[in-house]
Amino acid sequence: MNFARLSMLALLAWTAAGICWLVVLALRVGYPFHLEWLESHVFCQALRFAQGFPLFEDAAAGLPAHPYGPLYYLVCGGLLRFLEPSLLVCRGISQLATILVAATAWALARRSGASARTAWLAPLAWLAFFPACGAWYDLARVDLLGLALWFVGVLCVRDAARGDRRWWSAVALFTLAGLAKQSCLPLACWSWLARARARELGSSLLGAGLSSIASLALYLGLDQLLDGRLLYYAWELPGSHPQALAHAALLFLLPALPLALVGVAAALVARARREELALLLHWLGAALLCSWTITKQGAFLNHYLPLAALGAVLVPLALEALVNAEIARARRALAGIALLASGVLCIVASSPREQVPTAADRAAGERWLAWLKESRVEVRMPAFTYLPVLAGWPVRAHEMAAVEVFDDWSRRLADRHGAAESARVMAQQPDLAGLLRGEPTAFVLAEDGSGGTGLSFFAPLLTAPGAASALGTWSYPDKTVFRARTGNPVRPSSLWVAPASASLALPPLPALSR
Numbered sequence: 001m002n003f004a005r006l007s008m009l010a011l012l013a014w015t016a017a018g019i020c021w022l023v024v025l026a027l028r029v030g031y032p033f034h035l036e037w038l039e040s041h042v043f044c045q046a047l048r049f050a051q052g053f054p055l056f057e058d059a060a061a062g063l064p065a066h067p068y069g070p071l072y073y074l075v076c077g078g079l080l081r082f083l084e085p086s087l088l089v090c091r092g093i094s095q096l097a098t099i100l101v102a103a104t105a106w107a108l109a110r111r112s113g114a115s116a117r118t119a120w121l122a123p124l125a126w127l128a129f130f131p132a133c134g135a136w137y138d139l140a141r142v143d144l145l146g147l148a149l150w151f152v153g154v155l156c157v158r159d160a161a162r163g164d165r166r167w168w169s170a171v172a173l174f175t176l177a178g179l180a181k182q183s184c185l186p187l188a189c190w191s192w193l194a195r196a197r198a199r200e201l202g203s204s205l206l207g208a209g210l211s212s213i214a215s216l217a218l219y220l221g222l223d224q225l226l227d228g229r230l231l232y233y234a235w236e237l238p239g240s241h242p243q244a245l246a247h248a249a250l251l252f253l254l255p256a257l258p259l260a261l262v263g264v265a266a267a268l269v270a271r272a273r274r275e276e277l278a279l280l281l282h283w284l285g286a287a288l289l290c291s292w293t294i295t296k297q298g299a300f301l302n303h304y305l306p307l308a309a310l311g312a313v314l315v316p317l318a319l320e321a322l323v324n325a326e327i328a329r330a331r332r333a334l335a336g337i338a339l340l341a342s343g344v345l346c347i348v349a350s351s352p353r354e355q356v357p358t359a360a361d362r363a364a365g366e367r368w369l370a371w372l373k374e375s376r377v378e379v380r381m382p383a384f385t386y387l388p389v390l391a392g393w394p395v396r397a398h399e400m401a402a403v404e405v406f407d408d409w410s411r412r413l414a415d416r417h418g419a420a421e422s423a424r425v426m427a428q429q430p431d432l433a434g435l436l437r438g439e440p441t442a443f444v445l446a447e448d449g450s451g452g453t454g455l456s457f458f459a460p461l462l463t464a465p466g467a468a469s470a471l472g473t474w475s476y477p478d479k480t481v482f483r484a485r486t487g488n489p490v491r492p493s494s495l496w497v498a499p500a501s502a503s504l505a506l507p508p509l510p511a512l513s514r
Contacts, residue, residue: 011117014315015124018123020128021128023352025130028355035135038141039090039139042142043090046080048077050077054227055077055226056230056233068142068233069146069178069181069219072146075093076090087140091139093140093144094141097147098144098148100151101126101147105313109316115320118319121315129308132304132308143302146181147305149184151309153169153170153173153191154282157192157207158195167207170192171207174191219234279313279317280314286306
């Protein structure tokens with residue numbers, strides 16, 4: 001077998017996959033609607049800070065905000081004070097973070113022994129993992145900012161000695177990562193301990209302690225500045241997240257854990273280089289944390305981002321093993337075939353066309369914006385709130401969250417539990433039932449990337465305690481709202497004002513077929 005040719009084919013496959021998804025990222029950045037339902041909510045949360053409103057609203061005064069750390073909101077809000085309101089600003093931060101992760105993957109691959117040529121496979125592999133991670137790289141969410149800060153910290157901590165510049169840089173980066181997203185804190189602690197330097201255990205423990213204490217101190221300090229609301233949203237509220245889909249999701253992850261353990265054991269037996277061992281330990285720790293968070297919070301694809309970033313660094317090292325003459329021919333052949341097949345799979349597993357908004361999607365967004373600018377009807381659409389913002393409407397506190405209900409909400413209840421049970425549940429939700437019966441509220445019929453259709457609307461009559469309780473438990477009768485969606489574009493198809501008899505006479509929308 002010609003291993004040089006096989007390695008070249010594998011390199012070309014991963015290169016094509018990386019470039020393919022890089023083009024998709026570039027085509028998505030200016031999409032006028034949200035690519036994932038939470039994007040507009042996060043955008044409006046940042047805009048609150050830009051407009052001088054409190055970053056977190058009192059949960060008892062209206063619908064609560066989303067339970068994330070404050071750093072992303074502060075960065076986006078700071079930029080929005082000087083730039084025109086646009087999702088492009090928030091997505092731009094995630095795009096830059098994605099590029100930073102790619103550059104860090106290249107640097108880690110070089111530090112771990114990859115050649116100058118094969119090291120470029122690391123950033124390409126990171127881009128190729130885009131569909132496997134739910135197409136979340138460019139979303140206006142906190143995930144990529146926290147991941148990028150943590151990953152650069154991993155690069156700094158690799159060769160850091162106690163008290164030097166890289167050591168303190170790692171402390172600062174891990175602290176900020178924890179402030180961006182709470183799950184980065186345990187990742188940071190593991191990164192200190194996974195340096196594979198037994199003689200520097202004290203330095204690692206000190207770094208982990210300082211990073212954790214600094215993050216917690218910042219949370220406590222900001223909590224005082226934000227009227228005691230930050231800790232509620234960032235720590236108390238996520239703790240009540242349901243365990244929906246957790247056990248099913250573990251079926252996709254648990255098979256990887258024995259492989260990681262075997263890999264670490266094999267590296268120890270073979271006396272692998274310290275850099276390779278540190279990478280394997282990092283991956284194992286990220287996999288264990290991913291298992292725990294999925295068990296606690298359900299199958300949200302953002303939990304796979306650390307695994308993808310670390311796995312991207314392992315790909316060029318596997319290619320180096322392929323061309324290493326000291327390895328048996330059978331193992332080299334197996335590695336080459338696996339690399340080639342996985343590179344091709346990264347292209348064909350999810351069609352790039354499904355992730356790119358069409359001209360019809362963009363035209364629909366422009367149509368809604370033109371209608372909003374001319375309309376005199378009070379329209380409440382927090383899932384699409386940034387469009388009213390562009391039309392010149394102020395962002396109000398009670399528009400920071402939405403209730404997403406599928407168009408057959410009551411029918412699903414009836415089909416699942418019977419008409420009597422459906423009526424009983426609706427009777428327990430008088431405000432929501434009244435809204436569905438005709439409260440003058442704007443509805444947006446949205447079609448997600450998987451072909452599902454649903455209603456996105458704002459329920460202003462939900463009582464404050466009821467709203468806080470519902471979002472606090474993320475639990476609704478039919479268990480279909482707040483369902484995690486991937487980065488497939490949400491495609492607007494029609495808009496009307498309830499009741500149905502008052503439906504707006506809008507020109508037909510462009511065809512939404514792919």
